[in-house]
Amino acid sequence: MPEEGIELRFWSDRRVEPVIHDVAPPGPGQILVRNTRTQVSAGTEMNFFRHHPIDGPLTSGELGYMGVGRVAAVGAGITEYAPGDRVITSSTHGSHWLVTPNDPAATPMRRYIDHLPDHVSDDEAGFVVLGDIALHGIRRAQLQIDEPVVVLGCGMIGQLTIQLARIAGAWPIIALDLLDDRLDTATTSGATHVINAGDSDAVARVFQLTDGRGAGAVFHCAPVPQVLQTAMEMAAERGKVLLVGSPPGTATIGLQVELLRRELSIIGTYEIGIDEPHGYWPWSRRRNRRVCLRLLATGQLSFDHLVTHVRPAAEAEAMFRAMHDGTTPWMGVVFDWDDLSAFR
Numbered sequence: 001m002p003e004e005g006i007e008l009r010f011w012s013d014r015r016v017e018p019v020i021h022d023v024a025p026p027g028p029g030q031i032l033v034r035n036t037r038t039q040v041s042a043g044t045e046m047n048f049f050r051h052h053p054i055d056g057p058l059t060s061g062e063l064g065y066m067g068v069g070r071v072a073a074v075g076a077g078i079t080e081y082a083p084g085d086r087v088i089t090s091s092t093h094g095s096h097w098l099v100t101p102n103d104p105a106a107t108p109m110r111r112y113i114d115h116l117p118d119h120v121s122d123d124e125a126g127f128v129v130l131g132d133i134a135l136h137g138i139r140r141a142q143l144q145i146d147e148p149v150v151v152l153g154c155g156m157i158g159q160l161t162i163q164l165a166r167i168a169g170a171w172p173i174i175a176l177d178l179l180d181d182r183l184d185t186a187t188t189s190g191a192t193h194v195i196n197a198g199d200s201d202a203v204a205r206v207f208q209l210t211d212g213r214g215a216g217a218v219f220h221c222a223p224v225p226q227v228l229q230t231a232m233e234m235a236a237e238r239g240k241v242l243l244v245g246s247p248p249g250t251a252t253i254g255l256q257v258e259l260l261r262r263e264l265s266i267i268g269t270y271e272i273g274i275d276e277p278h279g280y281w282p283w284s285r286r287r288n289r290r291v292c293l294r295l296l297a298t299g300q301l302s303f304d305h306l307v308t309h310v311r312p313a314a315e316a317e318a319m320f321r322a323m324h325d326g327t328t329p330w331m332g333v334v335f336d337w338d339d340l341s342a343f344r
Helices: 042-051 128-141 156-168 180-189 202-209 227-234 255-260 285-297 313-325
Strands: 004-010 016-022 031-039 067-074 086-089 096-099 113-115 149-152 173-177 193-196 215-220 235-243 265-268 307-312 332-336
Touching (some): 042 156, 067 096, 128 215, 149 156, 149 227, 173 180, 173 202, 193 202, 215 227, 227 235, 313 332
Antiparallel strands (some): 031 067
8 A cells, every 4th residue: 555645735715725645656866755844934835825815726736845854765876865864855845755856857846855964853954944045145245244234024034134144243233023022032043132113213223223324234034025115224325235035016115315325235135046056156055054054053053942833734724824813923833744643
C-alpha cells in the first residue's frame, strides 16, 4: 500500500481543504521529504486572505514556501542526501515535498534543499527563508557602522531586519509599529528605540533620535503601501528607502520636496534572478540562508522570541481565520505535521 500524504488547498472564501493523496516514490534525481513543520509567511499568505475575492475560484495550488523535515527516500543519482537527514526546503503546506535539486527546468522552489545543523530546532529553521529576504534588504542598503536605521513594520521581516541591522553595526535602530506588543518584541530583537507609528510626532522623533539628520536607511517592512510617504519623510538627505515587506497596491508620494530635492533613493528588494551566485552579485538565496542558519546556530540571530504559535496542521484553517480577524496576537506561526491522524 502506498503511503498517504496530505496537502492543504486554499479557497478564496478562506476555507482550507485537506487533500489526501498517495505519496509517489522519488524518481531519478529526486528527493522525497517528509515534513515535520511548515512555517507561515505572514506577508504573502495573509495578503491572499486579505485581498483574494471572496467568491473567487480555487487557487492554482497550495500556499507556503518554507518547510522543515527529514529525507524519506532518494532516487537514483542522489548522493548528497540520505534517508533520515534533517533538511530545509521551499515546501508548501503539506506532509510531503518532492525536491529535484539538479533539474534546471524545475522551479526554484522545487530545486531548493539544504542540510540543517543539529542544534537548530524545526520550529525555527524554516524562518531562515524570511531571514534571507531580510538579509537581502540589508545588503541592498549597503549599511555602514553607526548608520541610523528606521524599520517601519515589526512583523517577522521587520524583526529580522532589526536583528541583522544590529549585526551590521547600524545605530540607532528605530522601530515603528502600531502594536505595542510588537514594539516590545522589537526591543528584544535589538531596536535601540521604539515609536508607536500612530503618534503624530513620529517623524519629528526620528529626527530627534538621529541628531536632526534622519535615517540613512529606512526599511519599509509593513503590508501597507501608503507607509512609503512616511518612510521618505523619515529619511536623511540622500538616504535610502527600501521596500522589503512586499506591500500590495499603490502609494502616493511627494516628488518635489521629499524625493527630488532631498535626492532620496527608493530601492526594491525582491531577489529576482539571483538563485545562483555570479560575479556581480555573489549573495545567492542559498548563501543568504546558510548565513542565517550559521547566525542562528551561534546565537547571533534569534527566532525563539518570534515564534508565537505552533499548531497541528489540522488546525490551519482556524489559525488563518484568527490571523485574518485579528482575534489573537501572532507573529511566527508554525504548522506541526508529525501526527496526521486528525485528518482522517
